[in-house]
Amino acid sequence: MGKSRIGAALALCVLLLSGCGEGSGATEMPVTTAAPVETTQPETVPAFAPETQPEETEPTQGQRRYLLTFAGDCTLGSNEVTAYAQLGFLKTVGEDYDYPFRNVQDYFAQDDFTLVNLEGPLCEVGNPAAKTFVFRGPTAYTAILTHGGVEAVSLANNHSLDYGQAGYDATREALDTAGIPYVERDSSVVIPLEDGTTVGVYGAVYYLLDTQQIARDIAQLAEQADIVIFAPHWGVEGSYHPTPAQTELAHAAIDAGADIVFGTHPHVLQPVEAYNGGVIFYSLGNFSFGGNPAPEDMDTALIQQEVLLDEAGNVTLGDRTLVPASVSSAEGHNNFQPTPYPADSEDYQRVLAKLDGSFSGPNLALSGG
DSSP states (O other), rough: OOTTHHHHHHHHHHHOOEEEEESSSOOOOOOOOOOOOOOOOOOOOOHHHOOOOOOOOOOTTEEEEEEEEEEEHHHHOTTTTTTEEEEEEEEHHHTTTTTTTTTTHHHHHTSEEOOOEEEEBOSSSSSOOOOOOOOBBBBHHHHHHHHTTOOEEEETTTTTTTTHHHHHHHHHHHHHHHHHOEEEEEEEEEEEEETEEEEEEEETTTEEHHHHHHHHHHHHHHOOOEEEEEEEEOOOOOSSOHHHHHHHHHHHHTTTOOOOOEOOOSSHHHHHEEETEEEEEOEEEEETTTSSSSOOEEEEEEEEEEEOOOOOEEEEEEEEEEEEOOOOOOOSSSSSOOOOOOTSSHEEEEEEEEHHOOOOOOOOOOOOO
């Protein structure tokens, strides 16, 4: 399972100093390193209409090709106030488990691996946390993930413990029963694909990020898994641009051996950046998000990343397909059914601007989500 960046990872672990920052809100994540890393402007990445996706990169002799799909925050439930509202998630979805991902299911079903952020527990037990936004859905909603073709979820976020340890444990039990792998905060998981190739995922949350430890853990994970994903829950809510701290940590993660950085938490889209043979999705925003029936920004996207793996275990990233979408298939409100935008639409172009860093609109005033 050779990795071309392992040597750099070992050097990085020596150079990075302490970096455990703590906070209680949903603002900028604290990260400390030995010296500031130069912040680069995100590289504009090629975008392709869902109807005219790029041709597959032809693997060279000895290479294997995999297609990985990423989508943002999925709250498969709601808060207590809107739990049984007529336009809320539970009333809208009911027992139609195919409903949330119906309009994107072809992407999820035709890939090798789909990863989303599960933003909130699936449980019938536990007490709600004393905070403004507290989410949950029933354990039966693991079927939304299995029916939708989602292979893994991240529990490394600030809502997994919304119903305490009891709710969290029930969520893990429900996912285990459904056969859905998950990554937890400050830990990693190695997930086998059908042919035995492994995907390693490392999760982290903004209020406890230690750059030195993350770099060390990712370097170790790169020795255990063929393809490595770093899944941080980070950044400033409502901001369309990553902070220097996000960029610094993302670069450190790739230097340590990560192939893909899959960021969540801001609830809006942030740019995609190519860096040192890897790629960084700073934020993919909301996706099927039951936590807000009327979000101010309805834009989202899913990204499909082609990965080529040679016989020595070296990873090369191939074609990247961007699919601009709305979080809803309805006009004027969120019906929790992500739907791709028409390729010739103004909405489609606006999403691409957010993903290539050229979007100039004002940030949103969000907090606590």
